[in-house]
Amino acid sequence: MTAAPADCAHARSEFLTIDTPRVEDGAAIWRIARDSEVLDLNSSYSYLLWCRDFAATSVVARDASGEPVAFVTGYLRPDRPGTLVVWQVAVDPSHRGSGLAGELLDALTSRVAEASGLSAVETTVTPDNTASDRLFTSYARRSAVPLEREVLFADDLFPEGKHLPEVLYRIGPFPS
Template sequence: MSVPTVTLRRPTDGDGFSLHQLVARCQPLDTNSVYCNLLQCSDFADTAIAAEDAQGQLVGFISGYRPPSRPDTLFVWQVAVDASMRGQGLALRMLLALTERVAAQGVRFMETTISPDNGASQALFKKAFAQLGADYSTRTLFSRSEHFAGRHEDEVLYRAGPFDLPHSKEKSEETA
């Protein structure tokens, strides 16, 4: 089996609707409005990464942001990978490429929240932290009872770092 060519790049506002469709296909991810996805692809493009296949279709996306009170931190909001691309390491490649890009802007820590039953996301981030040589800690950030009225699993904060990546010039596109 050959691995399809995927290009990793900074998103543009033209990706907003495709992102909305991708997330809808990636259950159980929470869907946001198309408008929110447009903002993720425009205002938050510096802290997001898009993966497109050889036909130009969006097959992966990571959205994130730098919390205003912690500009040395990338908070990864959502990781979406099309079913056709799962099991090929695309999520890890995207996460590491995004981390390398934001490290050049002074980011030294990564945070994300993961529900306790999401073993795939836990494995992804633990593998990324190991490859970055970063220790991590966890704590419940948003609890089922206090924040979700019992209707959603806890959201456990994973915080990793500091990591120290070389400050290389960012590539505008990377073929993975």
Template sequence: MTTAPADLARSPSGGFPELPAELAFDRPDEGDGASLWRIARDSQVLDLNSPYSYLLWCRDFAATSAVARDPGGRPVGFVSGYRRPEAPGTLFVWQVAVDEAVRGRGVAAAMLDGLSAREARRQGGLRCLETTIERGNTASERLFTSYAARHGASLRREVLFEPGHFPEGEAHATEVLHRITLPGS
């Protein structure tokens, strides 16, 4: 069983966050790659991928990703994700970042909820959300813990990648997998 789209699409009065009124929820497009790279870079927390990878992401994974746009259409936040090929009912969230100008206004939570609702409407629905979070990234921990609580979902954590999994000379913290199983799954 999968979560019904209506279960993931409540309004703020139903307990789910919405973007601030001046922002719009959208899919990224190829022209957004440079902006997403900049937002990730400026976060000073995310692993920064190559600019080319953000361009490809906006082309190849736009359907499973989201952006928040300011009134001029410029991205001010994004969630990049993909459906796991071996588990198509699972959306893996790769990165979430919000421009400093709109941080602290619930933009990340609203994008995550909006993307979940959109994915729940797709064929096959949505059973699980996964992400990895480096130990010590309390903002991301709070974002995904509060998402699970809002949706009445279970949250399981386990180490996915240890520092030794990364290339030699690459200093990298442990990546902890957060698996959120939605009700009815």
């Protein structure tokens, strides 16, 4: 399902818009994730699938030429349909520090809440990722809802033996 342009695309400035990702954005999103140097990089194929199958629960920021410069990918948990899981957030280095990640997160959660209801947001953050910690902590504060943290996947669960634990951030519940 793709939201109507008026539902999800609005001008951030005269140069950036927030929009629903399209399959054609998959390669650019993969490059932004790769260049972040902090995200676990998935296969390029997975970003194409994400743009096809989870476009309604993801957003991109586009520059004046229409090219993606930032994204948030997410999905609704099958066992908790009111819970949006934020999978990845990345901003091109040339647009970092402007609050764009927070604006994308706000736009995505607003759209999901309107389309299907939203009771909570979940994501995982490694202990060394201070930017993501700040992003989700400030999001919970802006939304005036609780934020709980607990280890979801301990470091010894990862096969490569050098992955930090993934801490679950559960934000909500949101008012009905």
